[in-house]
Amino acid sequence: MERESMEFDVVVVGAGPCGLASAIRLKQLNDELNVCVVEKGAEVGAHILSGAVFEPRALDELMPDWRDKGAPLTTEVTGDDIYLLKADSARQLPGALVPKTMHNQGNYIISVGNLCRWLAEQAEAVGVEIYPGFAAAELIIEDEVVKGILTGDMGVGADGQPKDSYMPGMELRARYTLLSEGCRGHLGKQVIARYHLDADADPQHYGIGFKEIWRVPAEQHQPGKVVHTAGWPLDGEGSGGGYLYHADNNEVWVGLIIDLNYTNPHLSPFEEFQRYKTHPVIAQYLQGGERTSYGARAITKGGLNALPKQHFPGGLLLGCDAGTLNFSKIKGTHTAMKSGMLAADTVAAALDSGDQGGGDLAGYATRFEASWLYEELYAARNFGPALHKYGALMGGAFNYLDQNWFGGKLPLTLHDTKVDHLGMESVAQARIIDYPKPDGKLSFDRLSSVYLSNTFHEEDQPCHLKLTDDSIPIRVNLAQFDEPAQRYCPAGVYEVVEEQGQTRFVINGQNCIHCKTCDIKDPSQNITWVVPEGGSGPNYPNM
Structure with a gap:
């Protein structure tokens, strides 16, 4: 069957905050543009x-009247607690010893999916x-210029x-x-x-982030309360940190972010997250509650030092696809949105000048470097490398000094040049980690967790792994x-x-x-x- 083809001024891949912000901004700048997401x-x-x-900074710029239009920002942060576990x-x-980037006055606890x-x-x-339900499967590249995408068959x-x-994909x-596909x-x-x-x-550096939504008894719920933690359970074999946010409707959102540079092959990020919820600081808000949702997603967290060039012939690489998350704030939504808005400004200016498309949008780099997005990422450039080089205690002290005393402008730049997947120890060298069995109250197994993610794949299709x-x-x-892979996958895929006496590697792609x-x-x-x-x-x- 012959592929159908459609022509647009701009095709945006990914309806996340970045992609949607870019599409809206393009239409604000030129209503005649034909834009597809x-x-x-x-x-x-x-x-x-x-x-x-x-942080609503980018949304304020994109749509100053967002409150009147009913944006789903209803739970303002009322307080920050930070614990070393x-x-x-x-x-x-104490708040005075916390890097100022981790204070959240004026911010909102939100579901980014609902945003x-x-x-x-x-x-x-x-x-x-x-067009939801259409996967961008391939790039159309002609004469080394990206000319659009093919959707999957x-x-x-x-x-x-x-x-x-069978239906063939479209051009x-x-x-x-x-x-703007998100991380990786x-x-x-x-x-x-x-x-x-x-x-x-x-x-580039990555983490895996877990999240569960719990509905908890009213007496345990404090709308607007933000809790961040460092240390246990990642105080020996890995690095990262945990969070617990009190949203509205008696919901608590709990999660753990684990850096993917860990070296012990026995480490299971999923099991570490299950352990995390049993700590008294976290368990006090979850006990007696009901877990209603589960998910996990990789996070691009290398920051400015690991940011690739974002322009290429015929397009731009944006948001978490490039790595614009500000790790010092543990926030990437407002930076991704700003990235998309700068892209829209660049593309609209090019097309308004008579550009027929296909050029190398180097003007994006100029806009980026003149923006608050670059300023924010520059100030945070040392945050991740400091933690990776010096650990939570000394790295945290460095970051406190850098952020609170020097505003991120210390006259040095730290680099983390070790690739995340390298350096894993052999099983003969590594310490075995004995994880407790799930109790079915605070901790759970993988398959019951995947069930809560509402995951579905048509089984009779080619494996996408x-x-x-x-x-x-x-x-x-x-x-x-x-x-x-048996342990780092949060969904039991591998x-x-x-x-019959043979050892086999099985991929359960339907769990992905x-x-x-x-x-x-x-x-x-x-x-x-x-x-x-x-x-x-x-x-x-509602994730």
């Missing part, structure tokens, strides 16, 4: 997962075309053959293509490699590292099983919640995540 989730917001405490104790840090649903309504109201069987329901051609975007990864966008940057070499999981990863951790953390870099059929994956209601 494609989203692989079944609906806008279905694949969005974030803590989240939201040990296994059997906790110490609350995206609202932004999509605003985008459609100004004429943006949004529908109705292809696991054997690669068309089924009766969505554009004068410019904006990639499938197409973003390709353009970085093809155009060597990271040639002058530090290696591709192995470069089928032999590596058993021959290399199992032998050296006890195949860590298993090592014994069948699209977190991208395997694409990042596999020590052999043997797993590539590609898009499944559009509409597949999790369907997060």
Whole structure:
């Protein structure tokens, strides 16, 4: 069957905060532009997962009347508690000793998924075309210029053959293509490699972030309260931090972020998160409550030092696809939105000047470097490297000095040049970690957790988790590292099983919640995540 083709001025890949902000801004600047947003989730917001405490700075710029338009920002932060945890104790840090970037006055506890649903309504109201359930599977590249995208074919069987329901994907051609897929975007990864966008940057760094939504007894609920923690359970084998946010409607949102540079192959990020909830500081808010949602997502957290060049022939790489998250604030939504708005300014100016598309939008770099986004990321450039180099205590002291005394302008720049997937210890060297069994009250198993993510994939479709070499999981990863995919995956996708005397590596692709951790953390870099059929994956209601 022949592919249909549609022409647009701009195609935006990904209906997250960045992509939707860019689309709205484009229409604000030039109502005549034909703008299309494609989203692989079944609906806008279905694949969005974030803590989240939201700084409204970019939204104020994009839509100053957001309050009148009913934006879902209803729970203003009322207070910050920051704890340094040990296994059997906790110490609350006084506000004066906390880096000022972690104070949240004027910010809101929000569901970013619901923010995206609202932004999509605003985008459609100004004429943006949004197509949920369509995965951007491939780039259209002609003469080394990106000319748009191909959406994925529908109705292809696991054997690669068309089924009766087969429908070929569409060509969505554009004068410019904006990639805003979120962390470790499938197409973003390709353009970085093809155009060597990271040639002058530090290696990118990642974490895996977990989140659960709990409905708790009213007497345990304090709307607007923000809790952040460092230390236990990540005080020996890994680094990261936890959070607990009191949203509205007697909901508490709890999560743990684990840096993906850990070296012990026995470490299980999922199990660490389950342990985290049992600490008395966290458990006091969850006991007697009901867990209603679960999810996990990789986070791009290398900051300014790891930011690749964001312009390439025919398009721009934006938001978390590039890595604009401000790790010193643990916030990436407002920075992603600003990235998208700067992209819109750049594209609109180019097209208004008579540009027919396909050029290298180097003007984006000039706008970026003149913006508060660059200023904010520059001030935070040392935050992550300090923690990785010096640990939570000394790194935290450095960051307090840098942020509170010097405003992020210390006359030195720290670099973290170790790639996250490298340096994993062999199982013979590593300490075995004995995780407790889930109690079904505060801690749970993977499969019951995945159930709460509303994940669905049509089983008769090609596996979207591709192995470069089928032999590596058993021959290399199992032998050296006890195949860590069994543990780093938060959804039970990967298993090592014994069948008829043979050891096999099994991929349960239908469990995948699209977190991208395997694409990042596999020590052999043997797993590539590609898009499944559009509409597949999790369907997060309020994440």
